[in-house]
Every structure is written in structure tokens, then in C-alpha cells.
Amino acid sequence: xxENHRLQGHLLAMLTVLVWGTTFVSTxxxxxxxxxxxxxxxxxxxxxxxxxxxxxxxxxxxKWQHELLFALAGLTxxxxxxxxxxxxxxxISASLVGVxxxxxxxxxxxxxxxxxxxxxxxxxxxxxxxxIAGVAMTSLAGVSELNLDPRGVLLGVGAAFxxxxxxxxxxxxxxxxxxxxxxxxxxFGYGLLFLLVPALLEGFPAPLSAWTEPLHVANLLFLGLLAxxxxxxxxxxxxxxxxxxxxxAYIYATxxxxxxxxxxxxxxxxxPIMWLGTVLALAGLVLSERREKPAGGEDA
Numbered sequence: 615x616x617e618n619h620r621l622q623g624h625l626l627a628m629l630t631v632l633v634w635g636t637t638f639v640s641t642x643x644x645x646x647x648x649x650x651x652x653x654x655x656x657x658x659x660x661x662x663x664x665x666x667x668x669x670x671x672x673x674x675x676x677k678w679q680h681e682l683l684f685a686l687a688g689l690t691x692x693x694x695x696x697x698x699x700x701x702x703x704x705x706i707s708a709s710l711v712g713v714x715x716x717x718x719x720x721x722x723x724x725x726x727x728x729x730x731x732x733x734x735x736x737x738x739x740x741x742x743x744x745x746i747a748g749v750a751m752t753s754l755a756g757v758s759e760l761n762l763d764p765r766g767v768l769l770g771v772g773a774a775f776x777x778x779x780x781x782x783x784x785x786x787x788x789x790x791x792x793x794x795x796x797x798x799x800x801x802f803g804y805g806l807l808f809l810l811v812p813a814l815l816e817g818f819p820a821p822l823s824a825w826t827e828p829l830h831v832a833n834l835l836f837l838g839l840l841a842x843x844x845x846x847x848x849x850x851x852x853x854x855x856x857x858x859x860x861x862x863a864y865i866y867a868t869x870x871x872x873x874x875x876x877x878x879x880x881x882x883x884x885x886p887i888m889w890l891g892t893v894l895a896l897a898g899l900v901l902s903e904r905r906e907k908p909a910g911g912e913d914a
Contacts, residue, residue, distance in 0.1 A: 623855030626848040627864040635871025640833040647824040650700040660838025665799035673796035685804045691780030692805025698773040705766025709753040714770030716749040721778035722862035737904040745866035745898025751891025781858035788854040863902035
């Protein structure tokens with residue numbers, strides 16, 4: 615049964631990053647008509663409605679302290695993560711942001727070691743070094759000049775850190791007995807509330823015609839129903855089954871999927887450096903998932 619749960623967790627994590635790695639296409643289309651904040655409010659608003667219907671309402675917290683954890687999960691995993699990532703893009707390149715955010719598994723591991731007392735294996739750190747090298751090669755290939763604006767770098771690091779905090783909180787809530795769909799719905803509710811604050815300050819400049827354009831509707835539905843509602847549920851379930859550290863390692867594959875989907879969908883060229891980086895990133899993922907062997911030689 616334990617092996618079945620582990621296999622299910624790996625499959626769910628793979629499915630999630632496969633979708634998340636292709637969301638750039640929809641986002642790129644929508645950015646022609648909407649601001650990043652409008653897109654975020656729309657996708658998580660749609661996701662909240664879908665999860666509310668699927669879970670038949672909001673889960674009722676067992677204790678008021680649990681409510682604080684739900685709010686913190688919504689703040690970190692939904693609001694702060696996406697806001698910091700998008701604001702970072704205004705200071706440094708998307709390629710560099712992608713490399714920095716790919717460090718999220720390291721922050722997840724460090725937070726899990728402190729909060730959950732999880733032991734970190736040497737394979738995890740070897741995998742991290744290998745994967746980050748691969749991600750840098752795939753993301754920065756062809757980039758002639760890097761603008762290392764410290765504000766953008768700090769925001770990227772902040773996004774990676776808050777994702778680590780989010781993953782650990784989700785693990786704690788799962789251990790308290792909350793079911794995945796209602797749990798994710800409540801997290802979305804808080805995330806949406808926190809997003810509405812800057813959204814109301816910025817306003818919604820997109821005209822009504824943009825919201826009814828079929829192409830825009832299709833992409834918003836993809837981001838809201840699949841990339842947000844479905845994938846946050848599958849990710850959270852994977853965290854329950856594998857733990858935050860092993861699940862977060864799949865983030866290494868996201869830039870790789872983005873590069874490959876760019877080649878397939880947008881017919882962008884993949885250079886030999888990109889292919890080598892892809893191999894390194896995937897090798898880093900495999901190393902990070904490797905378990906230490908006890909003295910007897912059996913897998914732990």
C-alpha cells in the first residue's frame with residue numbers, strides 16, 4: 615500500500631508540472647489584453663468556484679489555529695508567490711526569474727527540516743546542484759546579457775521561499791485530516807482575498823469585450839480550471855503522499871517542459887546546450903528522489 619501511495623504521488627506531481635510547464639502559452643496570449651493581476655484574479659476566482667462546487671462548500675476548520683494556517687497558505691502559495699514572481703519580471707528577465715524560482719525545492723527542504731524535522735539526504739543536495747545547473751543552461755542559453763537588478767533577484771528568491779513555506783503548510787494541514795479538494799478550496803479563498811487588495815488599487819483596465827473574446831475565455835478556463843483548480847489539488851495530494859521535499863523536486867522539470875513545449879508549439883529552436891541542460895535537470899530530479907540506503911543495504 616505504501617508503494618502504491620508513493621507511485622500515485624509521483625504520477626500526480628509529474629502530471630502537475632507537465633501542465634504548469636505549458637501555462638506560459640496561455641499567459642502569453644492573455645497578456646496582450648490583460649494585466650498580470652487581472653489574469654491572477656480571474657484564474658484563481660474560476661478555480662475557487664470550481665473547487666467550491668466540487669467540494670460542496672468550504673471545509674470548516676477544526677480549530678482557530680488551523681484557520682491561521684489556511685490563511686497563511688493562501689497568502690504564500692497563491693498571493694505572494696505569483697505577485698513576487700510577476701513583479702520580479704519587471705526588473706530582470708523571465709529566463710533569470712525561472713532559474714531563481716527553480717531553487718524552490720531547496721527552500722522547501724530547509725523549511726521542512728526546521729518545521730517538520732525532515733532529514734535531508736546527500737542525494738537531495740547533489741540533485742539540487744545538478745538540476746539548477748541544467749535549468750540555468752536551458753533557461754539562459756542564448757542570453758547575451760544578464761540584468762542582475764537586486765530587486766528582481768530578491769523578489770525571485772522570495773517567491774521560491776514562500777512556495778517552500780506553502781508546501782510545508784499543506785503537509786501539516788493534510789496531516790490534520792483535511793481532504794484535498796475542500797482544503798485547496800479554502801486556501802484559494804484566502805489567496806483570492808489577498809489578491810483583491812492590490813487588484814482593487816490597480817483597477818481592472820481591460821474592457822468587457824476582452825473578457826468575452828472566445829480565445830481569451832478558452833485560455834482563462836484552461837488556467838483557472840486545469841492549471842489552478844485541478845493542478846493545485848493534484849500537487850497538494852502529492853505533497854500528502856510524498857512529503858513536501860520530494861514533491862517540490864519536480865519543480866526542476868518545469869523549465870524543461872516549457873522549453874520543449876516552446877519547440878513543439880511555437881517552433882522555437884532547441885540548441886545543443888538546451889538539450890544538455892534538459893538532461894542535467896532531469897538527472898537532478900532523479901537524484902533528488904533517490905532514497906538513502908540503511909546499513910543493511912535495503913531502501914529506507
